[in-house]
Amino acid sequence: MTAPLLRQLPWVVLLALLALIDVQITGELDTAGRAWLVPGIVVTAALALLAQARPVAGALGAAATLVVSTGLLRAVDAETLGGLALTERGAQVIVIVAVVRRVSAVVATGLVGLVLAAGVAAKHLRPEHWSPPVGSMPEPWWSVSLSDMAMVVLPVAFGWYLRGRDRQRARTSRAAVIAVQQRERLGLARELRDVVTHQVTAMMEQARAAQERSASDPGAAVEALPVIERSGIEALAAMRHLVAALREAEPGAGRTPAPLTRTTDLAADLRAMTSAGSPPVRLTVDLAEPVADEVATSVLRLVQESVTNSRRHAEEAREILASVRTEQGHVRIEVRDDGRATRTIRRPHGGFGLVGMRERVRLLGGRFTAGRTSGGWRVVADVPLHRAER
Known part of the structure; x- marks a missing residue:
């Protein structure tokens, strides 16, 4: 199973359990038109999972689905329990968590408000299995229960927690990458230092040999000059590499590479x-x-x-x-x-x-x-x- 599917697994399990409870409850109560609840539940649950990767699309889709499903249920006079099915409530929670976690605060506020407004509309506009007793005062649309407050506060708080954890992980990852880059610069600089040392030493040996031979062979110095020049050019190029590698390098953490055995072949x-x-x-x-x-x-x-x-x-x-x-x-x-x-x-x-x-x-x-x-x-x-x- 791939990593994205594993990350979705807790939400899939939660939605599946809520769907089983919905099936059990509606089956026992034998509510009218209960089959018409299924399309809205399935689509809303799918959009909740989509919101993990595309939170804006998932939130907009979930809100629209709740509105459309409400209109459909009213049209066929299908009865519901408490307006929203448990699966739909769970999908709302998952969408809110994803939006708060991955979207900017301003956009998240608007999307969370939209999803909650769609849920409130569904709760008060859908036909209910139980009707209030005759003469009792209907519940006002603006009334808020503790469970309704929990539906807002807990998902938002959990989303902010995940948002902070993601930021910390990103900072840790960036710091680790920078440390590896710095370590690689220092490693390359050490290797180039050895190259420069080798080239300069070779130049010195060639110049010394030319001096020793110049007494008996005046042309020896002339023959050695192109070789010394080529070694100097190579040493200069290696020195430029060395300076570039050290320009931003500082000691960093990380695994030290295994030593290399180098020859001229x-x-x-x-x-x-x-x-x-x-x-x-x-x-x-x-x-x-x-x-x-x-x-x-x-x-x-x-x-x-x-x-x-x-x-x-x-x-x-x-x-x-x-x-x-x-x-x-x-x-x-x-x-x-x-x-x-x-x-x-x-x-x-x-x-x-x-x-x-x-x-x-x-x-x-x-x-x-x-x-x-x-x-x-x-x-x-x-x-x-x-x-x-x-």
Whole structure:
């Protein structure tokens, strides 16, 4: 059963119980035209469930149904008990809760008033099974009993409680997403720091070697200059990445990614990382263009996170397909499984794996997509091989 159906289950059970009570009571009293109550009850209950997803439409529909049902019952002179059936009262409560929970205060006030007005009209205009004794004073239309007050106060209070809880959950979720994004920026910054250190060290070694050889080979310095220039350009690009990643980053909470084992051979690193585990990974690597160190580290991290997510969350998966290839100045990472994908973006224990991957790809100037397919779950990331200057 899906999550939306599970959330509707308490309301479905409540309406079903009230409908059974209505059937029992009307059956025992044998009220005239009782069958004419059924259409209004069914439609009102359905609109109450609809209000959980579309509160405005559900409230307007419920009010209109009460009015139309009242006109129909008067036309056929069908008798009711207390004007409204218990199922209709329950549907009113559910609609009020949904409206107060999900709609702005101004709109909710109008919709709740409309639903209550339709209920009051139905209560006083429908033919009743019991008539007041001859000579007694009829109950004025504006009279309010304790049960009527409870019909207003309790649903509104419960709706406000759920509204506050939803806001708190949204704030918690936003804070968790921000923490994951900050953690990913810091992780990328640490990796880029290592790249910059490596490039600067290489430049120093090349310059020192050129100096040592210049005494015996005057052309050695000239030969070394293009290599030093290329290393400087790569170090500068990595430094820009580093500054961009640190610009808004602060220490955040969240799961620390597993350490990576990096060499200068990206294809070998990918094969070593995906060789063990279940379900097995069928890896395809096609690197027609060189991949910069700062990009290669992120490629490894994206494949690692995607494969880990598939192994952890794809039920009954038999195989994971992973592809890494370069094309038109980009490296494309694609990972998909053949299991039943039951994951969502939010994970228990601070996972938020998709949020972290999306943030990393964004920082690198790429594109990221993830979602269910007909055969499982698919993650695709396109990362530029050469970062455009900011």
